[in-house]
Amino acid sequence: MDELLHQFILEARELVQAAIDNLLALEVEPDNSGRLDSVFRAVHTLKGSTGLFDLTPLHTVLHAAEDSLGRVRSGAANLDTSQIDAISAGLEWFDRCVDDLDAHGAVDPQRLQQASALEQALVGGAGHADEPEASDAAEWALSLAAQVGGSATVALRYRPHPECFFSGDDPLELIASIPQLTHLAVKHRDPWSTIDMFDPFRSNLHFEALSAAPIGDVEAIFRLVPDQVEILSLRRASEQPVELAPTEARADTARSLRVDPARIDTLLDLVGELITTKNSMSALGETAIALPGGAELARSIAAALKDLDRVSGALYGGVLQTRMVPLAQAFNRLPRMVRDLSRRLGKPTHLQIDGDTIEADKTIVDELFEPLLHLVRNAMDHGIEPAAERLTANKSAAARIELRVVREGDTISVSLSDDGRGIDPAIIRSTAMRKGLISTERAESLSDRNTFDLLFTPGFSTAAKVSDLSGRGVGLDAVRTDIARLGGTVGLDSRLGQGTIATLRLPISFAMTQLLVVSVCGERYGVPMQDVVETVRIRPEAITSIRANRAFVLRDHTVPLLALSDLLGLAKAPPAEEMIVLVLELVDQRVGIIIDEINERIETISRPPGGLLKGMLGMAGTTVLGSGEVLLVLDVAELVG
Structure with missing residues (x-):
């Protein structure tokens, strides 16, 4: 991928997220001018960046969004819900276009066809009727164009920051880069000092220019200094000029470094x-x-x-x-989703996020969004009641979902709770019996916590009807699978009438792995220590046959017994007087695995399986021992399943 396009994609995603976050905040604080300025700056920078590429539909939508925000900043219009919806829709569409660029190097043509409708939605709620034909702020540009004449289409006023040289900016180079320049005036910002007080490292220049080039080409040149420039299309004299508030200090950006x-x-x-x-x-x-x-x-x-x-x-x-990256990267799309779902379902809901500054491995953060997406959808669709029902139950009409992260040593606990109707364990038991998942005797012996675990059974659903959000029996089982793949666990707890809480426990990082090296049939394999509860030795007479299966009793609990040689399809070893058994905690039950020998415990970095091993059942990865021998790391849960 072209380096310039790659940089654009990285910056675009950050700016889109920042803009949408501030838009959602403006819905609660409509008078927050700082938030409004931040959205405007982000949209303006995005619009200028698209000028570097042949992305006219994207530029058009962003230009319309910028116009809408500009009218709000000037006081000519108010920022209402319909405008926020239209701007958010445009930004989310732009975000999907960026995803297309990242994946394919070009935007899907069908997606580009949506630009016209998005622009119309932005223009439709713009409130042009209250706008004067030419604003006072545009008078300088109109006056300059009238004095000079010619075919100029863009007016520009550039005031470089006095310390611009220390930021790596070259004002003269930027001005010289303006295409089709028809007029240039260079002035001083402040009165010139005397020779003995003159500072050659401070800029005191002020530029006014006219150009016959498209406005996007001019904006692209100044996209990195949007706080120092005003650019106006002379062909649309009724629109507001770009007048940006000063951006925050860029010291943090200067200290950061993007690395592939x-x-x-x-x-x-x-x-x-x-x-x-x-x-x-x-x-x-x-x-x-x-x-x-x-x-x-x-x-x-x-x-x-x-x-x-x-x-x-x-x-x-x-x-x-x-x-390590902050968990906020996994959470930042959730407020948008909750806002959209609350409107769609007619269930006013407030999302509270705490602890999103806690950091975890990038892979864990990247993979965490999908499980959270399923949990939030379930909470909105099943858990939270309609406003009328909540009022009848003496609750506030607006529901509350809380996402809270706590660091516990080398793990993090992510809890998602709602104050909805809760889950009735009796309904889960009856549904499970009706579907033949458990017997009546088993249902009667289940505790409430174990009953909630049935919700993670593949295909299990208590939804009365299928919707595009839930009810297909796909969701919580996928959540458990995804979290287990990350080396974590997930559990549910609920109180009828009070709400439900889902708790995810995940490692901070999983690059370094503790392995138990075991031998079977002369071969050595690695078993993740996190799966091993204990090791025991049992004699053959302690084993009980249950139909075609085997089990043994460990502290009054029956534990299924399997042989690792059978799971791997190896030759069966002759029976021994005493067998070594690894007792593993796999998902929701303990399983005993017979091995030949325990060799050692090592701490190493395991790699995902590749080549012929990629996709092989029961292989979690590989690592290299000190002897140079390649060790296969087993995914015992997958082997047993």
Whole structure:
């Protein structure tokens, strides 16, 4: 992809999100001029950026949105709900166009055809009737064009910031870049100082210019200094000029650096190889001890290994920190969705988010949105009652959804709660029995918490009718699958009439993995330590046959028993007098896995399976042992399932 287009895509997504966030805030605080200015700046910058590419429909929609916001800023119109809806729709459409550019290098032609309707919606609510034919703010441009004459279509007034040179700006180069320049006037901003007080590092210039080029071409040149320039289309004298409030200081931007995530992943792989090499040095120490007089050499190797362990650990931690991003990146689309659903369903709902500044691995943050999307939809569609029903139950007409994040050591707890009608466990049990998922005896023995777990069964749904939001039996099972893939868990709790809370527990990062290396049929495999509850030894007589299956009793609980050799399709080992069993916690039950031997516990970086192993059932990844041997890491839950 072209580097300029790649940079545009990155900036566009950030600006769209910032604009929509501020629009939603303006719906609550319509008089917040700071928010309004921020939206205007974002839209104006986006519009200027599209001028760098052949994206005329995108430029047209953004221009209409900018016009609408400009009228509000000048006081010629009020920002009402219909305008917010129209501007938000235009920005979301623009966001999808950017997704097309990122995925295919071009915008879907069918999507481009929607530009006309979006522009019409923005113009339709603009309130032109209250607008004068030519605003006072535009008089300078109209006066300049009248004095100079000619075929100019764009008027420009550029006041470089006095410290612009320290920001890397070159005002003369920008002015010289204006295409089809028909007039240029250079003035001083402030009276010139004396020679002995003159500061050559401060700009004191003021430019006025006319151009016959399209306005988008001119705006593209000044897109990085929107707070220092006013640009006006002379062909549309009735519109407001671009008059931007000063932007916030760009010190934070100057200190930040965008890095391709693939480069960080490559660096992480190299750190993994360093850790593998470090692990192999332990064997050198053992070899040295066996040599005549090798004790001193072994001590030297141990000291060097200790230093290497410290440095590699610090390096790993530093690289891992570069992958940490705030959870806000997973949450930032939820307010839009709640707002749209509350209108669509007729259920006024307020979303409160706490703890979104907590950071987690980028992969976890990127994958978290979809599970949250399912949970929010379920809360809005099933959990929250209509306003009339809430008032009857002595609740406020507006419902409340709270998304809260808490860091607990190396894990995060993400809870999504609502104050809706709650879940009736009796209905879940009866539905499960009707669908043949559980027996009557099993239903009677289930606690409420275990009953709520039935909602995660694939295909299970208590919805009375199917809608485009829910009722198809797809949702909560997908949530559990997605969270489990990230190394986390999800649970539900509910109180009838009071609401429901879904709790997701996830690792902060999962690049470094603790593995238990086990042997079966002469082969070694890695089992994630997070799945292992305990290890036990059992004798053959302790095993009970249940039809074609086996089980054993562990502290008054029956645990299904499987052999890892059978799961992997390996040759069966001869029966032993005592069997080693890994007791694993898989989803919602414990399972015993028979192995031949436990070798060691290691901490390493595992990689996703590739090549022939990609897509192979039960393979979670690979890692390299200190000996150089490649170790397959098992996904035991997938093998058992």
